[in-house]
Amino acid sequence: MRRFSLPLLLVVLIVAPFFLKPYGLYLLSLWVVMTIAAIGLNLTLGYAGQISLAQGSFVGIGAYAAALLTTMGWPLWSAFLLAIALSLVIGWVLGYPALRVQHHYLAFVTLAFATLVYLLLRNEEWLTKGVYGISGIPRPVLLGWSTKGPIAFYFFCLGILALVTAATWWLVRSPWGRAFTALRENAIRADSLGVDTRRYTLMAFAIGSAIGGIAGVLYAPLVQFIEPNAFNLNLSLSLLLMVMVGGSGYFLGPFLGAAVSVLLPEWLRFGSEGLYLILYAIAVMVLMAYCPSGLLGLAERARRLVR
Amino acid sequence: MSAVLEVRDLAKSFGGIRAVDGVSFDVREGEILGLIGPNGSGKSTLFNCILGQLPASAGEVRIDGSAITGMRPCELNRLGVGRTFQLLQVFPQLTVRENLILAGQEHRGSMWSRLAGRRDAGLGAAADKMIGFFRLTALAAENAGALSYGQQKLLDVAMAFMAGPRLVLLDEPAGGVNPTMLAGLRERLREINAAQRATFVVIEHNMEFVMSLCTRILVLAEGRIIAEGAPQEVRNNPAVIEAYLGG
Numbered sequence: 001m002r003r004f005s006l007p008l009l010l011v012v013l014i015v016a017p018f019f020l021k022p023y024g025l026y027l028l029s030l031w032v033v034m035t036i037a038a039i040g041l042n043l044t045l046g047y048a049g050q051i052s053l054a055q056g057s058f059v060g061i062g063a064y065a066a067a068l069l070t071t072m073g074w075p076l077w078s079a080f081l082l083a084i085a086l087s088l089v090i091g092w093v094l095g096y097p098a099l100r101v102q103h104h105y106l107a108f109v110t111l112a113f114a115t116l117v118y119l120l121l122r123n124e125e126w127l128t129k130g131v132y133g134i135s136g137i138p139r140p141v142l143l144g145w146s147t148k149g150p151i152a153f154y155f156f157c158l159g160i161l162a163l164v165t166a167a168t169w170w171l172v173r174s175p176w177g178r179a180f181t182a183l184r185e186n187a188i189r190a191d192s193l194g195v196d197t198r199r200y201t202l203m204a205f206a207i208g209s210a211i212g213g214i215a216g217v218l219y220a221p222l223v224q225f226i227e228p229n230a231f232n233l234n235l236s237l238s239l240l241l242m243v244m245v246g247g248s249g250y251f252l253g254p255f256l257g258a259a260v261s262v263l264l265p266e267w268l269r270f271g272s273e274g275l276y277l278i279l280y281a282i283a284v285m286v287l288m289a290y291c292p293s294g295l296l297g298l299a300e301r302a303r304r305l306v307r
Numbered sequence: 308m309s310a311v312l313e314v315r316d317l318a319k320s321f322g323g324i325r326a327v328d329g330v331s332f333d334v335r336e337g338e339i340l341g342l343i344g345p346n347g348s349g350k351s352t353l354f355n356c357i358l359g360q361l362p363a364s365a366g367e368v369r370i371d372g373s374a375i376t377g378m379r380p381c382e383l384n385r386l387g388v389g390r391t392f393q394l395l396q397v398f399p400q401l402t403v404r405e406n407l408i409l410a411g412q413e414h415r416g417s418m419w420s421r422l423a424g425r426r427d428a429g430l431g432a433a434a435d436k437m438i439g440f441f442r443l444t445a446l447a448a449e450n451a452g453a454l455s456y457g458q459q460k461l462l463d464v465a466m467a468f469m470a471g472p473r474l475v476l477l478d479e480p481a482g483g484v485n486p487t488m489l490a491g492l493r494e495r496l497r498e499i500n501a502a503q504r505a506t507f508v509v510i511e512h513n514m515e516f517v518m519s520l521c522t523r524i525l526v527l528a529e530g531r532i533i534a535e536g537a538p539q540e541v542r543n544n545p546a547v548i549e550a551y552l553g554g
Contacts, residue, residue, distance in 0.1 A: 175412045175421040175428045182398050182409050188360065189396040194384035194413035194470060 009255075013158060017151045025150045026222075031262045032157040033218045036164050038242040038254030040211025045240075046249035047172055048204030049184025050098050054110040055239045057117035058087045058209045060231025062216020064121065067134040067226050076140035076217065083213035091209025095202040114236050121228035133227030137220045147221075157218050164211060171207070172251065180204055184249070212239075245287060247296030256295050310372075311336050311474050311506045312357070317366035318530075319349075319356050326352040328530030329366070334474070339500055339507045341521030341538070343514075345551055349530040350510045351393050354476050358390055359383055370474065385414060389472035393479045393510070397459050397466070399452025403443055406451050406462055407434040410469035433469070441465045441495060457484045461492065468499055474506045481513040489513075493520050518542065526550065 017025050041055040062083035069079045097109040121128050128134070139147045140156070147153040171177055179200050182190035191197045220226050238261055246257025264283070268276035291298045312334040319327040327349045334340050342350050355361040357368050359380050368375050375383060384390075398406050412421060412428040421428055438447050441461045446454060451462055460483065467475050480496075481489050493516065499505050511517040517524070518538040526534040526541060528550035534541055541547055 171422070173426055175408075175424075175426070178401065178405060178409050178412065181401060185398045185400060186396055188380075189392065189398070190409075191380040192358065192360075192384055192390050192392075193410045193466060194381050195409070196379075196381045196413065196418075198379075199418070 017154050022150060025154055027262060027266055029150070029154045029157050029222055031258050032154070032161050033215050033222060034239070034242065034262055035255050035258040036161055036218065037212045037215035037239055038246070038258050039164055039168055040208040040215070041239050042208075042243045042246075042248065042250075042254045043168060043172070043180070043211065044204050044208030045243055046247075046253060047177060047184065048180040048201065048208075050095070050201060050204055051103065051107045052094070052110045052205070052208070053107050053233070053236050053240065054094060054114040054117070055208070055212045056231050056233070056235030056237075057114045058091065058212030059216040059219060059235060059239075060117060060121060060228075061086055061090065062213035062218075063220040063226050063231065064128060064134075064216075065213070066217040066220035067137045068127070070138050070140075070221065071134060071136060076221065079217050079220075080214065083217045084210045087209040087213030088206045091212075092202050092206040094209065095205030098201050098205065099198055111233065111236075114233050118228055118232045121231060128228070131227060131229075133225055134220075135225040137224045137226070139221045139224075153222065157222070160214065160218060164214060168211070169251065176200070176203070181249075241284065243294075244292075245284060245294050247294030247298075250294070250296040253294055253296050260295070309336055310334060311370065312508070313367075313369040313372075314353075314357060315367045315369075317353065317356055317368065318364045319352055319361060320364050325530050327356060327363075330527070330530070330532055331366075332525055332532065332535070334506055334508055336473075336506055337500065337504045338523060339496070339509065339521045341517040341524040342508060342510045342527060343512070343517060343524060343541075344527035348527045348550075350527055351478055353527070354390065354478055354508075354510065358388065358476065381413070384470070384472075387470070387473040389467035389470065389475040391463050391467050391475075391477050391480060393482070395456070395459050395463055397451040397454075397462050399450060401451060402448050403438060403451055403454070403462055404431075404434050404447045406466055407437050407469050410466035414470045430469075437465050437469060440498075442491065457488045460484050461488065464492065464495075468505070471503065472505065474508075477507060477509045477511075479510055479512065481511055481516045489516060496520060514542075 016028060020028060037055060037059050041052060044050050044052050065083040065086060066076060066079035069082065070076055094110065094113055098106050101109065122130055139153050141147070145152070147156040179190065179195050182195055183197055183200050187197045242254060242257030242261045245260050246253030246255065265276055265280045268279050310333040315331050317327055317330045318325065330353060344350055352361065356363040359378050370386060370388060398409065401409065408427050408430045411430045411433060415421070415428050415430065416424065435447070438444055443458065443461060446458060451459060454462065460480065464477065464480050480492060484492060496507065500507060509517060509521060521538060524536065524538055524541045525532055526547050533550055534544045534547045
């Protein structure tokens with residue numbers, strides 16, 4: 001089944017936009033962008049075991065890099081370069097507390113960082129226009145191909161998702177991925193086997209954050225208007241939820257988690273009137289209580305039962 | 308014979324407790340040194356101080372004549388110093404083979420070549436050889452967490468040897484291992500000792516195991532060395548009997 005699930009998913013993703021109304025297409029594009037951000041967090045948290053409540057901040061950094069540069073007439077690829085460079089460096093620095101503290105202490109450090117980024121975006125009006133936000137963010141033209149229309153822009157996002165997926169696949173299957181897993185499972189033992197846990201911890205933060213930055217660069221032209229509230233703690237928390245619900249440390253976890261987080265509330269909205277967020281919250285609570293390894297962990301358990 | 312490991316006046320206090328209280332000894336190349344003593348005598352703390360897992364309060368440690376004070380465990384490991392821990396320490400979600408590859412991969416190439424290069428870091432064959440040597444071939448593709456305690460213990464020891472270390476500190480390798488497997492473990496350790504001129508320091512409570520494996524024994528009690536010598540001498544030393552039986 002596993003062999004067919006990926007190609008099947010790909011076919012659905014390519015065909016689906018032609019059957020969707022504009023709002024559905026927007027949601028699907030949002031799913032692509034959030035999946036990218038969650039892939040980054042899954043690397044930091046799921047593989048390397050370093051909790052971060054600041055992934056949304058890197059989406060914000062990427063989005064503001066894109067918004068500021070493209071509204072000044074720079075091409076979007078320059079925003080990718082800037083966002084990746086900024087997120088790598090800031091993510092690396094954010095990793096330093098993780099060398100001293102772990103788990104909920106680390107969560108609080110990253111939470112403070114997320115608040116700091118939010119305040120900077122809101123208060124530094126000379127740069128970010130504060131609460132007024134930045135509007136009129138253009139969509140890119142690539143070698144004469146305009147991604148102005150929703151379908152074209154969706155495929156652009158899907159292409160970036162494919163690149164990020166391939167790069168992450170390579171990374172987690174390389175010796176680095178093995179070292180990340182070792183770091184998560186037993187950092188002291190890993191250290192005694194020559195694994196430079198300090199450097200890998202910083203790398204896990206830097207790379208995961210950079211992928212968050214990439215998601216932000218796509219988010220800005222997707223919604224075409226950004227303001228600081230889009231990147232407050234809520235975004236970081238819902239990215240964390242995506243990773244946990246999908247299955248932390250599973251390669252396909254972010255895809256599934258983002259689908260649940262972006263699409264399920266919308267789907268529940270029909271027919272349940274005002275209750276859909278309550279239903280969604282209950283579903284998530286039940287899942288986390290009975291299967292902390294997420295939906296893919298649940299699937300693995302089921303597969304083992306069948307065998 | 309030259310000393311691979313020199314420990315001089317090493318001390319470690321936790322609050323008012325002097326867990327290691329001025330310990331000095333040498334370990335010669337190719338030797339299998341046993342380190343015994345009652346529970347709480349400071350054996351594991353001594354290991355942790357030697358290997359940089361705990362900062363020592365005083366004293367000095369030298370490997371091949373150069374001081375290693377302040378070095379991190381991963382740096383020491385890359386100098387050729389391996390170890391196992393008292394409590395079992397394998398990576399349960401990695402397969403047996405992956406555990407062994409991990410144990411060697413950081414000794415190969417640079418960080419970047421490990422990212423761009425082969426998935427097994429060129430260690431697949433070496434890992435399979437080690438798996439065969441420790442009689443774990445049938446389990447190579449299993450997650451380490453699915454192995455029995457004794458098998459995990461073997462894997463734990465095997466990992467310490469993956470990078471071909473010169474000096475290995477083994478903290479209770481025999482704990483919880485059944486007698487048949489224990490005899491196998493002793494043979495493996497002897498073979499590696501003979502073939503690679505690897506030097507061992509072994510903490511162990513299983514007297515039969517330690518007396519039959521080691522060439523020389525140090526006895527630690529209350530953070531100090533109270534006796535030293537060949538297994539037979541130590542066994543009959545009144546101070547040792549006193550430390551184990553008396554208060």
